[in-house]
Amino acid sequence: MEAATAQTDGTRPLTIGAVCRRLREEFPDISISKIRYLEDQGLLMPRRTQGGYRLFAEEDVERLETILRLQRDEFLPLRVIRQELSSGMHRRERAPRAGLRAPETEVDLGTLCERAGVDGAFVRELEEFGLVESHAVDGRKLFADRDVDVAAACFRLARFGVAPRHLRSFRTGADREAGLLEQIVAPSLRSPNPERRHSGLEELETLASLSQELSHLLFWRAVRSIVPR
């Protein structure tokens, strides 16, 4: 009873604990009981050993990853995830609405330029004034996905005569505001208690939205005040 457990694809099935350890990196809040719960809700149906142990084939693990991603990034309830999975998963191209918890994807310089419709020189200028930021990974400059939008916005402003160097204050303003929030939630976010960290994250999201609303209001008031009566 040894090689008999090998799979068609060569990888051998994992026990529930092994699955958990493997996914822990991408999904820190996974747990054995959660996986069992998902099975209970009909989202997973792993094989079993004679003795009743769950055995997760590679495809089961992938399915589980999909489920966790849909939960984390799309905020879908399990009932809907079940539906989507059983109906073949077509038709799902929503705007990525990644919240604070989804990992950020990255793009290289070429992609950034293409998607934002700008050239390399412009990006260099943006970088100089801290509007976008890259970090090098084996020789290639990588940018956060969201910098594509930043670059595009800057470019449109540039066409109105607002050069990147004028925009530095936007960056410092944003940093200062975020720094303020940091002071408030930092204790929670750095807590050893995962529950506390989680609620800190939620508080941060709420706080950030409210702050955003406030700056929006203040900004428009300021803009309004510059038009002569």
Next chain:
Amino acid sequence: MEAATAQTDGTRPLTIGAVCRRLREEFPDISISKIRYLEDQGLLMPRRTQGGYRLFAEEDVERLETILRLQRDEFLPLRVIRQELSSGMHRRERAPRAGLRAPETEVDLGTLCERAGVDGAFVRELEEFGLVESHAVDGRKLFADRDVDVAAACFRLARFGVAPRHLRSFRTGADREAGLLEQIVAPSLRSPNPERRHSGLEELETLASLSQELSHLLFWRAVRSIVPR
């Protein structure tokens, strides 16, 4: 006191019950208490009458419809909806609430307090830090209508421990950004040629929206960067 409640767009504001009846067809599970709950959660901020009754302008009703649709069709939790709304997602008309050209209405201290749900001491504090501004007209302090929303937003933040004095930097940031735009459009705005003034105003609106989008992006990037990886 009858036609006086008419809005700039011709439709008059609805009371909460009227809103409910109007939306009941598309959203059968709407209720008065639910609408109040949404306001409590910072998703809506309708104006108020002197007596404290909520008054929903057309744009408030639209915002509410958006919220309900995001809940029903996209299954988004309120926390996420709040974020989406405070971002530019709601692209159209998230700009100047009444356009840069509409005259601003004014309210007195009592009205401000009532409508924002704050007390006089709080308003004084806000004023001290430049978050709201009053000008005296024959003995009464008058505030711009939009300061009601500012005060309400500040109050919500205050409940999270963010005192008005922390918020001063929001004000200065907004001013600095607006000042930048001013330098660009000032010549047009002060031109003797009315046509030129008009196009300057339009340019200002465009520029302001773009700037707003940029600061929004930069702010969220900054916020994201404060959560430990």
Next chain:
DNA sequence: ATAAACCCTCAAGTCGAGGTTGAAGGATGG
């Protein structure tokens, strides 16, 4: 001026989703 209809706040309660915990015990591997 009064009544009916409508609205307010605030605290407490409800309800379902999405899990966690613990007890009692069987399975697996060195």
Next chain:
DNA sequence: CCATCCTTCAACCTCGACTTGAGGGTTTAT
């Protein structure tokens, strides 16, 4: 044979999203 992992099942818990109720004020029509 023993440590470690796994099993089920029922009870429990937390949180988001409201609902309810008490006590009281506002609006409007007559």
